[in-house]
Amino acid sequence: KDAEVAIIVGRQTDVPVGKKVATILDRLKITHDIKVVCPIRSNKKFINYVKSMKNAKIFIGVSSNSSQVTGGVVGLTARPVIGVPCTNENGDDYRLTTVSMPPGVPVATVGINNGKNAAVLAGEILAIDNPEIVGLLDKLKDKKINL
Numbered sequence: 001k002d003a004e005v006a007i008i009v010g011r012q013t014d015v016p017v018g019k020k021v022a023t024i025l026d027r028l029k030i031t032h033d034i035k036v037v038c039p040i041r042s043n044k045k046f047i048n049y050v051k052s053m054k055n056a057k058i059f060i061g062v063s064s065n066s067s068q069v070t071g072g073v074v075g076l077t078a079r080p081v082i083g084v085p086c087t088n089e090n091g092d093d094y095r096l097t098t099v100s101m102p103p104g105v106p107v108a109t110v111g112i113n114n115g116k117n118a119a120v121l122a123g124e125i126l127a128i129d130n131p132e133i134v135g136l137l138d139k140l141k142d143k144k145i146n147l
Contacts, residue, residue: 003033005122006056008049008073010038010063014086017115018062021084024119028136030126039072040065050076058122061107062115064088067097070107080125082118083109 009018018034025032039046050073061069064086074081083098099109110117127133
């Protein structure tokens with residue numbers, strides 16, 4: 001529960017994208033926790049998890065079912081939320097929900113299935129006061145660390 005980044009995956013089919021987030025955060029030496037929990041199916045569990053991540057500075061929501069994860073998280077915290085919309089079996093119409101949050105409820109959104117960019121963005125935010133992360137991001141962007 002001391003993780004700097006909390007990764008919340010909305011359903012099992014989205015786990016591979018969540019793992020991509022975790023891999024890049026590992027390379028950037030950023031502590032993280034990953035949890036598969038759907039705010040619709042397991043609302044209490046979802047709320048309890050978000051509230052338990054007291055030390056998380058950033059939340060990353062990974063979901064192929066509209067903005068249910070990111071919308072749920074942003075409603076429970078004032079910390080930055082990054083959304084990763086994922087492809088699902090019903091097409092891509094849902095993806096606009098992640099970028100269409102109401103005024104005053106921002107969610108940074110990266111490309112579809114692009115968990116790697118979510119991790120890099122989280123690293124850039126945390127690098128504001130962490131020179132070690134800055135150095136690792138420079139190496140990553142210079143391709144000295146693999147994405």
